[in-house]
Amino acid sequence: MPKVGIVMGSISDLEVVKGAKKVLEGFGVEVEMRVLSAHRTPVEAARYAQDAEKNGIEVLIAAAGKAAHLPGVLAAYTTLPVIGLPIKSSTLDGLDSLLSIVQMPSGVPVATVAINGSENAALLAVQMLALRYKHLADKLREHKQRMAQQVLEQDKKLQEEVIS
Structure with missing residues (x-):
């Protein structure tokens, strides 16, 4: 089973991160x-990243x-691969x-999603995993078809309301 590690800098990030967990689990991806903290527990953060692959993790969301x-x-x-998930803070x-x-320096890439964009972080992780796991590629196609169908249904409803 594919596995994604989600690391948050503070427990206060949990409410945002729950969206990523829900999406990943919906695709059948194991979540750890x-x-x-990069600043308060730097040794532990480094160790976690160094050991992630041998612990079965294939993508990290931070x-x-x-x-x-x-x-x-x-x-x-x-x-x-590391996907950065910026969290909305009170400051800016x-x-x-x-x-x-x-703004990562050359040689240390981090894919980045929108502020509080946990669902997209999860979907990006699934897309990365889908390169290896065909069943995830199939599920992603179905997911996109469902999204398209929902929009077409909304459009149809709008058109019926405008006409009547």
Whole structure:
């Protein structure tokens, strides 16, 4: 079973991260969640990233607010793909987090999603895993078809209301 590690810099990020967990589990992906701080527990964060692959993790999602160094720290210690999830903070509405994550130096890439974009972080992880697991590619196609169908149904309803 494919496995994604979700690491958050603070337990206060949990409400946002729950969306990613729900999406991943909906696709049948195992999820491991941890609270590790790039600043307060740097040794543990580094160790987690170094051991992730041997512990069966194939993609990491790192949620962090404010200075948001966690995704970059994890990426520095692993060759696994890391998806940065900027968390909206009270200071700059998450813009500080977004810029901290997206502006990684050359050689240490971190894929980055929207502020509080946990569902897209999960879907991106599933897309990465789908390169290896055909059943996930099939599920992603079905997911996109369902989304398209919902929009077409909404459009049909709108057209019926406008005509009547």
